[in-house]
Amino acid sequence: MSGVLGQMFSGYLQAALFKGMDGKGGMSAWRWLFIFDFCLAIPVAIYGFIFYPDTPQNTTAFYLSEREKARSRERIDEEGRTPSGKLNIGVFKRVLTSWQFYTFTLGYSFWTLTAGSYIIQYFGIWLKSLGTYSVPQINNIPTGLGAVNFVFMISTGYVSDKIGRRAPVCFAVGCLLTFCYAVFTAWPTSNSLKMAAFLLSGCYGCYTPLLAGWVNSSCGGDQQVRAFTLAFMVSVGQIVVIPLQQLQFPSSEAPRFSQTHGWVTGLCFVILLTLWTGVGIEVVERLAGKKSQLGKRTDNGEIAV
Template sequence: MSASIDDIQVAKTAQVAQSVAAESQKTTPSDSARPSADIPAPENGISGFFHWHEPGCSAEEKRLIFKLDWFLLSYSCLCFFIKYLDQTNISNAYVSGMQEELGFGAGNELSWMNTFFNVGMIIGAPVANLIITVIRPRFWLPFCLITWSLFVLFLYKCNTAEQFYGLRFCIGLFESAAWPGITYTLGCWYRKSELARRSALFVISGVLGQMFSGYLQAALYSGMEGKGGMSAWRWLFIFDFVISIPVAIYGVLCYPDTPHTTGAWYLNEWERNRARERIEEEGRKPVGKLDLSVFKRIFTSWQIYTFSLGYALWSLTIGSYVMQYFALYLKAVGWFSVPQINNIPTAIGAVNFCTMLTTGYVADKIGRRGPVCLAVGLILAFCWAVFTAWDVPHGLRMFCFILTGVYGCFTPLLAGWVNESCGGDQQKRAFVLGFMTSVGSALVIPFQQLQFPSSQAPHFAETHGWASALVFVVALTLWTGFGIPFCQKKFMKQVRTDEYESEAEIGA
């Protein structure tokens, strides 16, 4: 009997010891969980909000992120800078002598140049972004860059509208690889909490390209008019091509591909492994393959419809063409010189720059994009309401034209949303990014021709252009502010439920 009592006492003592140990583990971090000397504690307040890395990031991981920012992000920004430089140079050339020299204007030639460019984008974007999952990005993206730049060069020889239309189609076809391809690659490397601000910087480079195109044309108009027997607007296309050559070479040498295929010379073995681990910890380990199943995975997903609708509404606001319409407005009032007509609209880019940085930081820190989209959409609605009324003081119209620069943040926010929500299915993620670009471009073609023909600029009174665009601004605000967050919550919850039931069936 005494032996059994002793056994009971020993058992009780062991249970007490186990309970104490369990409580100790709950309140005291283990050695592996305890921050090391080189890992800073999480930061709070203002300093934590503006931190460039996740709190607690080790020195080695910070070095990895620095290398990605230096090489991956820098080339992404340079490539997108060239893309927008080449996309918008046509409007700068148009208001700087092309229209008068070639007799354009009454036939909406500028609108048709935009249309043929968009047709190329529609055809190219989804295909280009599936190709990038097969051909390494450091070869594919520079190849597309140098190809479209060659077509830009040929623009300087054009003398008829039809020649511009053909070349603009070819430019759009190869430029279509830039935005979805780079966005896809950024999503392969950066965490969810890092992606919005990097995507914002990437898209900001496009805004700088728009601004630089205006400054370059203004400088060429003052210094190159008549040189070599050519007008200054022709020199713009030549200079744009020359600028693109070193960027393409840099991409081939330094773009790191993706974490699971990289052979970048500046990353050591630990950094390559850690880069893979970071993405796998986010639930974005590459899965799936490019076969017939890709169509089912894509077109039965909620992402393809949700984000395509969002990007289509954004495109139908005509926000990306506001800088062009602003230049046409300045030319129409007759108070400004050619250099001023090229320079003043770049203020839109300055607003865009600040907005993208701010919204990128806020989206990363709060972990939600819906509230940010809602706030920006309300600002856009005010601007478009002023344009719809139109009979307002000149100063207010100028202010609203410049304030529309806030529109650009929707692009990185939607791109980051796609990268986050598609997980590790790289084909689905790539195709959605390309497809939503094509859908937006496809819808813009008839809308711009019918509602915003260049011959009706800048008021577009007969076509009710600004009023119709206001409707899409309101729809965009509601869909991105409430619709997409609702869909994401609903469908992601369903996915988790299905996964739980599958695991339960396997366990049974």
């Protein structure tokens, strides 16, 4: 959510710099933007270095007492999330044979292949192509997409916790995203409809916390499987979208991508994302759970509890 808000406020910052700092000190506004980014980043880095507490097992945080550190470790043990030990061949075997490692990597890859994280850029290019908006407006209007993203992150997280399931939420968001990409694919004459589709496509962002939370809960106390799965799914997701974005969604073809059929490709991946996260992951999870229970049967054929 902080990333989404940061993206929103960066639009406002760019608009303000364009109005007030362009030409100051002999530099253009975009150069001033980098200076402001530097000034904002240094305090964040210092704060993180001093105040991030590491883990309960190795924390040296000065603001935690020994009793608080001990209690933190006790809570980890009580929840069945005690670290499994050192990294060895057994850890890799456990990771590579886990269903989470492959299932969530595939789901996250579908998400990145929709090129949803680039839509705010295409939104700005489309606004510029209309020739009716000023530069500050082109910077400010797309921030509405970030506001939609923020609302969906909060609401979907709340709903998924309330019902105890993430699949129905992923499916519902996927259906809305399918509508948006269908509009982009058809590219109707109505600018109002396209504007609404661009703004509503901000719903895509909630998939990251939903999938990350799903990985966390499904891995239980196995910290290594959780860590490797999260790292692998994000890495693979970013790797596969880079060539696709350059081939199917080059900025030179924005905003219609008629020559590269970008929106058609994106729509296909949105449908795959909707079906896989809305139905597929739960099916795999259920089958893996049954297999695990069969593996726990005792010699007399009863399931060990």
